[in-house]
Amino acid sequence: MRFQFKTEYNDDIRLYQDRVQLAWYVALLITAVSLPLFLGDFYISQVTFILIFSIAGMGIMLLVGHTGLVSLGHAAFLAAGAYSTVNLELLGVPFFLALPLGGLFAGVLGAVLAIPVLRLTGIYLAIATLALAIIIEDIIVLAEPLTGGVVGLSVDSIYLFSAAGPEINIYFTPFRFYYLALAVAALVALLYANILRSSTGRAFLAIRDSEVSARAMGINVARYKTLSFGLSCFITGLAGGLLAHFLGHINHEAFLILTSIELLMIVVIGGLGSIHGAFFGAIVFGMLPLTVSIAIETFGAPLGITSTTLPGLSTGIFAGLLVMFILVEPFGIYGRWLKIRTYFQLFPLYRRDMFRRHKSYLKTERMR
Amino acid sequence: MGVEALNPQPQDEFPRNPSHAPAKPIRSRWEKDAPRCVVAREEIGLEALQLLLGGIANGCIYGLVALGFVLIYKATEQVNFAQGDMMMFGAFLALTFVNEAWFGWPFALGLLAAMAVMGTLSYLLDKLVLRNLFGQPQFAVVILTIALGFVIRFAAGVIWGHEPQSIETPLTGKSVHFAGLVMGLEEVAVIVVTIALTAVLFVFFSRTRIGLAMQASSQNQLAAYYMGIPVKRVYSLVWALSGVVAAIAGVLFATKGTIDPASGLLGIKAFAAAVIGGFGSLPGALLGGIIVGVVEPFAARYLAAGYSQIAPYAIMLIVLVIAPNGILAQMQKKKV
Amino acid sequence: MSLLSVEGISIHFGGLKAVDDVSFEVREGEVFTIVGPNGAGKSTIFNLISRFYDPSAGAIRFDGRDITRLKAEDIAPLGIARTFQNIELFDHSTVLQNLLVGRHRHRRSNFVANAFFLPSVRREEVEHREAIEKVIDFLDLQPYRNKMIAGLPYGVRKVVELARSLACEPKLLLLDEPASGLSVEETQDMAFWIEDIQKDMGVSVLMVEHDMSLVAQVSDRVLAIDHGAMLATGTPAEVQNDPLVIEAYLGREEA
Numbered sequence: 037m038r039f040q041f042k043t044e045y046n047d048d049i050r051l052y053q054d055r056v057q058l059a060w061y062v063a064l065l066i067t068a069v070s071l072p073l074f075l076g077d078f079y080i081s082q083v084t085f086i087l088i089f090s091i092a093g094m095g096i097m098l099l100v101g102h103t104g105l106v107s108l109g110h111a112a113f114l115a116a117g118a119y120s121t122v123n124l125e126l127l128g129v130p131f132f133l134a135l136p137l138g139g140l141f142a143g144v145l146g147a148v149l150a151i152p153v154l155r156l157t158g159i160y161l162a163i164a165t166l167a168l169a170i171i172i173e174d175i176i177v178l179a180e181p182l183t184g185g186v187v188g189l190s191v192d193s194i195y196l197f198s199a200a201g202p203e204i205n206i207y208f209t210p211f212r213f214y215y216l217a218l219a220v221a222a223l224v225a226l227l228y229a230n231i232l233r234s235s236t237g238r239a240f241l242a243i244r245d246s247e248v249s250a251r252a253m254g255i256n257v258a259r260y261k262t263l264s265f266g267l268s269c270f271i272t273g274l275a276g277g278l279l280a281h282f283l284g285h286i287n288h289e290a291f292l293i294l295t296s297i298e299l300l301m302i303v304v305i306g307g308l309g310s311i312h313g314a315f316f317g318a319i320v321f322g323m324l325p326l327t328v329s330i331a332i333e334t335f336g337a338p339l340g341i342t343s344t345t346l347p348g349l350s351t352g353i354f355a356g357l358l359v360m361f362i363l364v365e366p367f368g369i370y371g372r373w374l375k376i377r378t379y380f381q382l383f384p385l386y387r388r389d390m391f392r393r394h395k396s397y398l399k400t401e402r403m404r
Numbered sequence: 405m406g407v408e409a410l411n412p413q414p415q416d417e418f419p420r421n422p423s424h425a426p427a428k429p430i431r432s433r434w435e436k437d438a439p440r441c442v443v444a445r446e447e448i449g450l451e452a453l454q455l456l457l458g459g460i461a462n463g464c465i466y467g468l469v470a471l472g473f474v475l476i477y478k479a480t481e482q483v484n485f486a487q488g489d490m491m492m493f494g495a496f497l498a499l500t501f502v503n504e505a506w507f508g509w510p511f512a513l514g515l516l517a518a519m520a521v522m523g524t525l526s527y528l529l530d531k532l533v534l535r536n537l538f539g540q541p542q543f544a545v546v547i548l549t550i551a552l553g554f555v556i557r558f559a560a561g562v563i564w565g566h567e568p569q570s571i572e573t574p575l576t577g578k579s580v581h582f583a584g585l586v587m588g589l590e591e592v593a594v595i596v597v598t599i600a601l602t603a604v605l606f607v608f609f610s611r612t613r614i615g616l617a618m619q620a621s622s623q624n625q626l627a628a629y630y631m632g633i634p635v636k637r638v639y640s641l642v643w644a645l646s647g648v649v650a651a652i653a654g655v656l657f658a659t660k661g662t663i664d665p666a667s668g669l670l671g672i673k674a675f676a677a678a679v680i681g682g683f684g685s686l687p688g689a690l691l692g693g694i695i696v697g698v699v700e701p702f703a704a705r706y707l708a709a710g711y712s713q714i715a716p717y718a719i720m721l722i723v724l725v726i727a728p729n730g731i732l733a734q735m736q737k738k739k740v
Numbered sequence: 741m742s743l744l745s746v747e748g749i750s751i752h753f754g755g756l757k758a759v760d761d762v763s764f765e766v767r768e769g770e771v772f773t774i775v776g777p778n779g780a781g782k783s784t785i786f787n788l789i790s791r792f793y794d795p796s797a798g799a800i801r802f803d804g805r806d807i808t809r810l811k812a813e814d815i816a817p818l819g820i821a822r823t824f825q826n827i828e829l830f831d832h833s834t835v836l837q838n839l840l841v842g843r844h845r846h847r848r849s850n851f852v853a854n855a856f857f858l859p860s861v862r863r864e865e866v867e868h869r870e871a872i873e874k875v876i877d878f879l880d881l882q883p884y885r886n887k888m889i890a891g892l893p894y895g896v897r898k899v900v901e902l903a904r905s906l907a908c909e910p911k912l913l914l915l916d917e918p919a920s921g922l923s924v925e926e927t928q929d930m931a932f933w934i935e936d937i938q939k940d941m942g943v944s945v946l947m948v949e950h951d952m953s954l955v956a957q958v959s960d961r962v963l964a965i966d967h968g969a970m971l972a973t974g975t976p977a978e979v980q981n982d983p984l985v986i987e988a989y990l991g992r993e994e995a
Contacts, residue, residue, distance in 0.1 A: 045869040048836070049862065106543055108550075152725045159483050162546050163679055164724050167717040170672060178710045227855040234854035234861055235840075235847040238833075242841045245830035252790055252828075253908065254816030254845040263851060293672075297550055304547050309832065352558030358551040362544055363536050 051229050068218055072211045080210045081282075086322035087217040088278045091224055093302045093314030095271030098228065100300065101308040102237065103264040104244030105154070106161055109168035110272050111295035115176060116142035117273025118280035118290070119183055122191055130201065131194045135220075135277040142273025147266030154261045169296040176288040188287025191280050206282050217278055224271055228311055231267070240264050272299075294351070301358050307368025316369040320357070325350040450584055455701045461591035461660070463697020464598035468653035469674035470681065470689035471602065472646040477683055478609065479618035479642040482534070482545040486553035488671015490647060493556050494522040495654030495663045496564050499571040511574055519651045526647025530640040553668065560665040568662035575659055590659040597656060601649065602690045609686065618642055676720040695719070743768045743912055743944050744820075749788055749798030750968075758784045760968040761798070766912065770960040771938050771945040775952070775979070777988060781968040782948040783825055786916050789946075790815050790822050802912070817845045821905035822914035825948075827897050829889045835900050836885050839875060842907030843868045875906045879933065895926045902933065906941075913937065915947040919954050927954055934958045952980065964988070 042048055052058040072080055092114060099105050121138030125131060153164045176183050183189065193205035194216070204212040231237045239260045242250035247257055280286050298321060306317025328350040365372050472487040484490075500506045501514030509517070533552070537544050578589040609615040621628035621635045629635050657663065657670070673696060681692025696716045703712035742765040751759045759781045766772040774782050787793045789800055791812040799808045802818055821842070830838050846868070849861045876882060879899050884892060889900065898918065905913055918934070919927040931954050937943050938958070949955050955962060956976040964971040964979050966988040972979050979985055 045866045046862075048869060049865050100543075104543075106546060156724060159477075159542055159546070159683070160679075160724060162483075162543075163675060164721060166672065167676065167721050167724075171714045171717050174710055174714050230857040231851065231855050234857065234865065235844060235849065236851040236854040238837055238841050239844060241833050241837060242830050242844075245832055246828045248792070249824065249828035249830065250841070251792075251812040252816060252822050252824075253841050253904070254813055255841070256813045267851070297554075300547065301551070348558050348561055351554060355551040355554030355558070359533070359548060359555065362548045362551070363533065366544065 049233060051226075051233070065222075069215075072214060077210050080214050081206055082322060082326065084206065084210065084214045084217045085282065086318050087214070087221045088275050088282055089299075089302060089321055090315045090318040091217075091221050091278065092272050092275035092299055093306065093318045094221075094224055094228055094311060095268045095273075095275060096299050097303045097306075097308070097311065097314045098231075098240070098271065099264055099268035100303055101310065101313065102232065102244060103240040103261065103268075105261060105264065106300075107165040107265075107268070107296075108162050108293075108300060109165035109172065109296050110268075110299045111291040111293070112168050112172035113142045113146050113269040113272040114276040114279065114295065114299075115172055115288075115291040116145050116269070117276025118286055119176070119189070119276075120273070121277030122189055122280050122286070123182055125192070125195075130198050131196050131204075135274060138277045139270045139273035142276065143266045143270030146269025146272075147262050150262045150265035154258065154265065165296075166293075169293045172291060173288045173293075176291065184287065186287060188285055188289075189280075190285050191283070194281050204281075206284065213282070220274060220278060224274065225311055228271075232311075236260075236263070298354070301354060303368075305354075305358055305361050305368055307370030307373075309367070310370045312373075313368050313370040316373075320369070321354065324354055328353060452702075454585055455705060456698060457585065457587055458591070459698035459701045460694055461587075461594045461697070462700065463677075463694035464594045464690070465653055465657050465660070465693070466670070466674045466677040466696050467690040467693025468598055468601065468649060468656065469671055470678035470693050471605065471686060472649045472653065473675065473678045474681075474683060474686055474689040475605065475646045475649065476642055477678075478686070479621065480639050482542065483549070484643075484646065485546060485549040485671070485675075486556060486668075487646065487650060488674060489553040489556040489560075489668035490522065490526065490650035491654040491657065491671065492663060492665060492668035493525075493560055493654070494518050494647070494651030495571070495658040495667070496560055496569075497521050498651065498655045499569060499658060499663070500564075503572050511572075515652075515655055518655065519648045522647040522651035522654075523644040524647075526650070527640050527644035529647075530643035534643070535636060535640075553671070557665045557668055560668075564665070566664055566666075568664040570662045571655065571658040573655075573659045588660070590656075594656045594660065597652065598690065601652065602686055605649075606686050614638070614641070673716055676716045679720050680723050742766065743803060744789070744946065745801045746785070746789070747799045747801070749785070749795040749800065751784060751788060751793055751795050757968050759788065759795075762965065762968070762970055763798075764963050764970075764973060766944055766946050767960075769938065769942060769944055771934060771947060771958050773947045773949055773955050773959040773962045773976075774965060775949065775955060775962055775985075776965040776971075780966045780988075782965065783916055784968075785965075786822065786914055786946075786948060790820065790914065816908060816910075819908075819911035820914065821908035821910035821912075823901045823905050823916055823918065825916040825920065827894075827901050829897055829901055829904070831890045832888065834886050834888055835881060835892075835903075836872070838889060838900060838904050839872045839907045840868055842904040843871065845908055846871075871909070872907055875903045878906070878936070879903050895922055898922060898926075898930075902930075906937070906943075910943060912944045912946060915945060915949075917948055917950065919949060919951045927951060930954065931957050952976075956980070 052061060071083065075083065092110070095113075096107065096110050099107055099110075117138045119138075120141040121131075121134050124134035124137055129137065149168070153161065153168075156164055177186055193203045193208070194213070196202045196204060196216075202212065203209065204216055206213045231240075239250065239255045242253065242255055243257055243260055243264075250260075251257055279290070283290060302317035302321050303314060304317070305320055306315065307313030332349070361368055367374075469487055469491050472490070473484060476482055476484045476487075495518075498514050498518035501509045501517050502511055507514070529552070534545065534548070537548060573590065575588075575590040575593055580587045580589060580592055609619060617628070617633045618638050618641075620631065621633050621638050654663070657667065674693065677692035677696045678689050679692065680695055681688030681690070696719070699715050699719060700712070703715035707715065745765040746763055748761050748763050749759060750757065750761050762781075762785060764772070764774075774785060776782050784793065788795050791807070791810055791814075795808065799806060801807065802820060805818070807815065807818065830841060833841075848864055849858070853861050876885060879902065881896075881899060881903055884896055884900070889897060892900070898921070902915070902918065905915075915934070919930050922930060934945060934947070935958055938945055945958075947955075947959070959976050961974065962976050962979040963973045964982065964985045971984045971988060972982040974982075
């Protein structure tokens with residue numbers, strides 16, 4: 037068991053708890069940077085895909101996990117980021133500017149949409165965002181001059197700084213694309229962690245846990261909810277910009293309701309209320325289709341099962357996993373990880389009740 | 405390099421938004437049906453009337469599914485996002501019991517059996533799955549039921565396949581003529597059954613002991629528990645009831661066209677209906693359903709292609725923003 | 741000099757007059773207590789002052805400023821902090837984070853500066869922590885600094901809520917039943933703290949409380965209300981002996 041002695045305020049403020057944790061993060065970074073040495077093109081692009089969805093996951097985590105607002109329509113902002121980034125590039129804006137501007141567009145759009153929608157609470161907010169997820173497909177088709185309508189847009193390689201600058205393409209230069217995604221993911225994670233350890237992040241947490249109390253402490257709930265929605269959409273928009281280039285071709289079918297719901301599932305499976313959870317969830321989401329198809333090839337062949345006889349298997353399994361997690365481990369993979377870690381840190385003193393869930397009785401929000 | 409394997413949107417597994425026009429191969433059938441009634445009619449007035457009648461019949465089915473949402477919400481303050489998929493599952497069950505290719509039971513018997521099975525399944529669903537979330541935030545239930553919807557859809561795909569199928573009913577193909585209007589007998593049945601069911605449920609909730617107990621337990625779980633209401637059993641009963649309603653809605657839906665595992669997505673439209681009507685109100689659900697049902701064919705007829713599918717959701721968003729509690733609903737305010 | 745003055749406020753819910761034409765003022769540096777039977781409208785007065793409810797008549801002034809029409813979130817920045825009758829803490833955060841939220845009105849950075857954690861933000865964070873350590877020290881919360889609220893016993897949560905409102909560095913502290921649910925020892929601690937808050941920190945306190953021994957010990961003046969209407973104002977002893985007050989608590993003697 038480790039003890040932490042804090043001798044100055046910065047010990048509390050810094051991003052890691054102690055040297056051991058710092059060492060782990062450094063090791064993780066070294067592994068991530070050297071990953072292309074061990075993995076081939078195919079697996080590197082898989083990891084890139086996971087990274088992109090980790091970024092999107094962080095976007096939705098900020099909203100759902102840290103501000104306590106549900107969005108069933110985040111694919112809309114993934115789309116906003118994707119289309120605006122690509123359109124900016126078509127206008128000749130280099131990628132290193134187009135991506136943040138595209139994210140910014142998604143963020144501003146999110147904040148503007150949030151103003152009327154966020155007056156709604158709980159279930160109504162979920163429904164309104166669900167409606168957004170449905171109509172975004174139609175809007176993409178209707179906004180043909182910008183989106184190419186049903187046909188969609190072909191997305192060129194990334195030219196990072198200028199037309200002459202480094203060209204990044206998931207097929208021709210997957211390692212570059214991987215490092216780009218890694219850099220964006222790391223940067224977003226850092227900014228996110230910074231937000232969480234300062235007054236903005238604490239205001240989000242306060243709103244999540246008790247709106248009444250937050251207002252009594254002087255937090256402008258409407259403004260911070262809008263801010264959270266905007267930041268969340270900004271991050272999701274960044275992921276959208278990368279996703280557009282990853283897919284190489286985008287149309288409305290890349291941004292279905294299913295995508296919105298999958299984003300939500302990522303953070304729930306990963307563990308609500310932690311940045312780690314976004315990554316864990318994205319790993320499960322990204323690995324599952326591949327794992328399932330390998331499993332079917334290996335074990336299914338003797339039984340006459342192929343991926344064509346069971347369409348939708350991986351979505352079904354993903355949903356099944358989610359049901360299991362909500363029932364057994366509401367804090368997701370990250371919650372389970374914390375328990376395992378605590379078990380070893382305290383060995384042999386760990387007790388099962390240490391993470392007991394506190395039962396709370398739901399009180400109505402209705403008042404007749 | 406396995407480019408295809410990387411595609412994050414497996415094209416075959418998830419049906420497109422059922423409202424999309426040209427690019428969407430899988431659509432719920434009756435959207436095509438609605439204009440069909442129109443073709444033969446010449447006069448505008450009659451055409452509008454015909455659209456209205458078809459819309460009402462469709463709307464009744466939305467209303468029935470919406471009724472399922474509202475039932476559960478009214479009693480448990482949970483929202484069951486899997487209601488549409490439950491409807492689809494109920495329809496497939498009835499199809500299995502009734503169709504000659506499977507069991508070939510008489511229609512009435514098959515319908516009752518489907519209702520019984522759906523009721524039992526929903527009861528068990530609450531008892532075995534949702535019970536574990538008792539007292540947890542609404543949010544957990546939202547995610548759980550969404551995931552359950554996916555699981556049900558997957559299960560239906562495995563059992564019955566993804567091809568659209570139709571149910572054999574005594575009503576199919578017969579129609580009623582009067583004053584120059586044509587209505588399928590199944591459409592008449594849909595309207596009659598829906599109105600009757602709404603009335604029965606309304607009386608049930610406002611007059612009977614168990615109905616009142618259901619309302620009480622939604623207002624305050626703990627207080628209801630202290631008053632001797634077996635809150636958990638009441639919850640399971642409400643789920644069973646909404647399962648039965650889902651089965652009825654499913655069968656009515658299937659008589660009007662075909663079903664496939666993606667039919668459950670109709671639930672989203674029913675959702676819009678429930679919101680428009682006010683989430684806590686049974687007649688409101690029906691009204692909302694009819695509004696959505698009527699708006700659809702008219703929007704399809706008079707609006708440009710692309711815009712008409714948005715209409716129901718646009719109405720819903722407007723209602724949400726202007727009157728968040730719907731047209732017929734209770735006040736909502738949190739007590740400090 | 742009066743810090744808070746409440747002038748003839750009323751509010752009714754449907755037909756029920758929850759608060760009916762109540763006026764009082766809290767002077768700078770005093771502990772003012774509102775007493776009354778259950779359902780008398782005490783907490784409603786609190787919710788009116790902290791602007792969760794809108795009064796149907798009357799005015800509320802703080803520091804010479806009319807706050808009757810302000811929003812709830814604009815109250816804390818003026819220097820009014822409050823606690824809740826049924827503890828409203830941020831359950832899934834640590835004690836430290838809860839107290840830091842109390843510092844919200846003293847923040848100086850915006851979210852962009854926060855995201856990049858500029859040196860100014862770091863300095864600000866250190867300042868917040870210095871302020872909070874004082875509160876933690878004052879209320880003996882050291883053992884719980886990094887504990888989640890969800891796992892804390894009731895008595896400690898009550899203290900954390902007091903600590904959070906003190907972290908605001910308020911001019912006026914609204915305490916809604918600070919001793920409810922506390923043991924005799926904990927109530928005694930609470931009494932000492934309230935005295936220290938008044939005497940050492942110079943914070944005025946407006947309190948709602950049932951425990952008459954606590955009320956008598958710490959209050960300078962007391963207002964008794966029943967059915968939303970004022971019964972009596974005065975020192976604790978005066979109010980306790982007021983025939984109207986006795987009647988409200990014990991009921992009218994028949995015959």
